Amino acid sequence: MHIPDGFLSARVAFGYAAVSALAVGAACYRLRAQRERGASALLGVSAAFVFAAQLVNFPVAVGTSGHLIGSALAGALLGLPAALLVMTAVIIVQCFVFADGGVFALGANVFNMALVGCVVGYCCYRLLCGAAPSPTRRVASVAFSGWCAAVAGAASCAAQLSLAGVVRLPVVLPAMLGVHGLIGVGEAVVSALVVASILRFRPELLEAGPSVAPSARPGSVAVAAGLGLSLAVAGVLAPLGYSAPDGLSRVLLALGLHPSVPSPLLASLAEYGLSGVVSGVLATLLAGCLGTLFLFGLCWLLALALVPRSPRSSEPARVAVESSG
């Protein structure tokens, strides 16, 4: 999902970079206001963990393998601001050390994988999890939030590519959603496995809440949930936009993001005709809803399979955890 350089126009790149910079700045502010720089070691080493975890390959089928993205998992384990910083650090290092994802597109990449991924993942997790969840519920929520984060990130990536006028939204959105719907299944399974094993080794790490969380103010979850919901709506309902070009282009104009003259939105509309587009969108939306529900069921089954029924885990296997220096 790393967008390389050369795809985004300057306006799109700078717009997303500004939004990402604001979000990262806010996360830094939240964390620094919270504790005297004690969090920095935990942040850095957790970033190294996400980085190392992304290198572990899970065999999928003959010759292919997948790996963790980790934004939802980081959100569940570390809390929203810390996860945002951790993922941003990972993306910056991938860009400047491995040339994975462009430097000009860095803002857009941070937006997709860190901001959208963490916010959607974290909000899904918190909303599904509730206050004092059972282990099964916790594992299921982590799995489902991993899938949601991957799909939402892909949708926002598709939106950026079409805003830059590279590929039209009706072409790129189904392709990105299709591929990342599958990748997200892998992400869900791996996240569930990791959380299930953490629950076995050290349940208190998860039960005590996020490790670098700012103290839970009652409003903060609601604010984050609202933000996540609006991001999700923006991502999922973006395809609806091209049935209503007036409203969307007005919004784009107001944001200063007006697409360049041969507008991909208008061009697609002229080609397909309105009625076909609307019914197509409805069918897609219905299929999307059904798919999401199906995935949710799968996540729950996975959690049932992974969490042992008997309360055997009351005595965590601490011995295996210690490591040498």
Added chain:
Amino acid sequence: MSPVHRAPAALKLGLALALIMGLAALPAEHALWALAALLPLLLIARLARLQLRSLLVRWAAGAPFLLGVASLALFQPHGLQTSLGLLVRAAICLLALQLLASVTPISELLRTLRRLHVPVLLCDAIGLLSRYSGLLSDEARRMRRARAGRTLRTSRWQVWLLLGNSLGLLFVRTLSRAERVQAAMRSRGGA
């Protein structure tokens, strides 16, 4: 250390950004002009005494996304021209970034980021990430090898279970390592 390696990171970053932004501003019908940047880039690679082969291998690792989007771009009016232009532009940008990454050590990059007033917390995280990522991936590799030594033949689902388990274990170890790092930093008068 070639002169290119020794040049200030801010200069290299600025040049790369200028090239990439220039290419982004290039209108689609003149995208093939991006090829003109190929010669100076190769010259710089030569000056930096980089192996052309390893540069190409690393370049090819970034190609799949490029090809994917370019092939998607085929399915629209003037598809061939658009997608060819995109491909050329993005390939040149990728080469430039690859070059930047291979001649800029991360410590230099960090110093530049600090000077650009990137938040301290993020800079610290990047520094620690570059310090500990090798260590943690070594640890993950060790755990994987130990697992392979103990379980001789397994089904795919069991492999996933074991890998997921080792990642969970790695996270728990990460937390205790973070505590040790924090204590070490504090005892040396750091944060």
